[in-house]
Amino acid sequence: MKKQSIGVGLMGLGVVGGQVARVLSDKAEMLAEQVGCPLVLRKIKVLEPDLARPQAKRMSARLLTTDEEEFFATPGMDIVVEAIGGEHPALEYLKRALSNGQQVVTANKEVIAKHAAELLALAQKKNVGLRCEASVGGGIPLVSPFQYDLAANEIRGIYAIINGTTNYILSRMARDGLDFSSALRQAQELGYAEADPSNDIEGIDAVYKLAILASLAFQSQVRPEDIYCEGISRLDSRDFRYAKELGFAIKLLAIAKQSNGSIEVRVHPVFIPEDSFLAKVDGVYNAVLAEGDLAGKVIFLGEGAGALPTSSAVVADIVQAARDISLGVGNRLRWRLDSGKVIKPVSQIETRYYLRMNIADRAGVLAQVARVLGDHSISISSAIQKEADKLTQTAEIVIMTHPAREKAMRQALDELGGLEVVKEINNFVRVEV
């Protein structure tokens, strides 16, 4: 029996929720044509303070409620859209909607990253769809390509710039020679970074998104705590100067690789060759490179955040959920987490490294440094030594290594730190090629 209309309940009327409500209203005709019947917004759950906002004032008062019970008691609500963000109470709301047998659409990276397994099991039990395209990369199609378009591939690697705030800061540091704190301040002034920017600059936001992408790509549970993470705050303008000199860009990359049944997942700054595609993704753009055994390298690029791009993904998910309802389909999603791959500890990864350190300015010091590295089977591919500082009698050296084990590198760094001639190890950054 063909439905007369499909009801939507919206939780949250902030930046994203407000824009979703606007699209459902402004594009009602186009969406009805796509679904086969009208999408009707039946109820919006808001917080008390939201009632005074312009996006709430635009809505008919009878649509708004601050009461969870009233929201979930609304009849004819086939799809529940969660645009609240944060872990709680969003998790509880999603579980409640799934338990009710409602199709669920969410933009919530934190909940999906942390609770995908529980939510997917519930969705499967209740035979309803759980869609989360907007949780990663704003308006860039990512979740759906991994679920459908790349389904025939074994995904070998993901290399992603998925945090616009840090990418903006790093782009400014690279282009304008700014130090980290000035670049951060400018990002804050422009609204690209929050007053408390730690979630972005420490890499936590990228970790959530990588957990989702890796879980999808590898059909295996990758939790945020499985992902090794370093933020960007210890990068110095000097690192950018050396990177440029060596032909590299510095990016915060989210990396996931699989080989021989084990998975490597990490978020940290990397040196990447300046002529690579990802090196050219500047400012608030996001880009995800996926490498499949059949498709080869595929890159998805676009605006990774913002109300409009995020609403594009949320409404696409609503349309798909509505078409499933029209077609009598409960859950058509392919997202298993049971392939049982092992997460490799970061000590076992192998990359090239960039090292910057201050050493005593006297004969034989570089040889000592090289010997320590050699003792740990780390070979040097190139080294730069700038003129010494007469006052402190130290010199800055930069070393690029050939691929080495992280464990060996850590041991070597410990040992180097103990040498009398090494004044300071200023930074070390992994290199991806």
Added chain:
Amino acid sequence: MKKQSIGVGLMGLGVVGGQVARVLSDKAEMLAEQVGCPLVLRKIKVLEPDLARPQAKRMSARLLTTDEEEFFATPGMDIVVEAIGGEHPALEYLKRALSNGQQVVTANKEVIAKHAAELLALAQKKNVGLRCEASVGGGIPLVSPFQYDLAANEIRGIYAIINGTTNYILSRMARDGLDFSSALRQAQELGYAEADPSNDIEGIDAVYKLAILASLAFQSQVRPEDIYCEGISRLDSRDFRYAKELGFAIKLLAIAKQSNGSIEVRVHPVFIPEDSFLAKVDGVYNAVLAEGDLAGKVIFLGEGAGALPTSSAVVADIVQAARDISLGVGNRLRWRLDSGKVIKPVSQIETRYYLRMNIADRAGVLAQVARVLGDHSISISSAIQKEADKLTQTAEIVIMTHPAREKAMRQALDELGGLEVVKEINNFVRVEV
């Protein structure tokens, strides 16, 4: 009732068909897990000479047939995959499969570009899916993002590098200063261009692909003959030198724009700013930039051809068709062609232009040229005049214009050609920003 298995019939066992057969066999377990039951290859339609090829020798002889009737009489063939290419008899085979109520997957850009309307109507009548992800951009997800992920957007423009052969040739001309015929010869030697390269270098291949993308994006019928088309053969190494001097790259772009209910569709060489993303897409890579009112600019990039990438798309379509069969869904695709938008003739488009011409080397000539352009409301944004050739007493000038109407530009070119002081109009190329 859950199916025990889903049967697949494959038409064509060439480069693509052979690889699809191999993936279905090599990845049988993974695909079965995704579909929920095994995919079984029931019959392969080949041509007589194909029987001697390695990919045919690998297959069990009882699977192969050269007989169309035997192929279509095969029982339990739920999905028909067409990997023959060309217009006929592929069109007739597709119609036959749809008429039988079989789900159809095709990699055939020519048939879809020319006959989408007829095939989609038949698919709708028979309530079966017609999938063609592999028809554009090899392994890059394109058809599916336009159908699903960008469904909430009004697509304002598409800017696409969708022919690897021409992109390889142009990349070589730009990078190595080769002239067109040397670059083409090298492309042929490397297997990037065919012995008869006209389909690629004249832009016909790109026209087919753009017809498909524009039809999808605008939900309106765009036929190959609606698309204005120029190939790349009249580009000269001098144009590349001037482009570089002016800060541009030269690419063969497939462009589709819509505004105020009308559509502009064209394939021709363009100057694009050298720091734009598409300018950096070199070699055999393809990239499609789509601009939506919500998602903003989204770029999809990857290998646009080749057996492995194409098989990635074909098998993804097979998996989706199989899941629809499992779920009891006939046709879930959103692809209407009835939005009734008007195609704008090329004379009405407006772009900036690059002009290169030889003029008599004497005072006042540039002023004469400028006056003719001015008479047609075309204003000059910059001009380069190189030192004159003493022998011929001519000078080469390059003019970049501000945006102007194509019609005005053509009239101006006619008039310029008639001036005694203009020795030759060497080239004019549109500029996109």
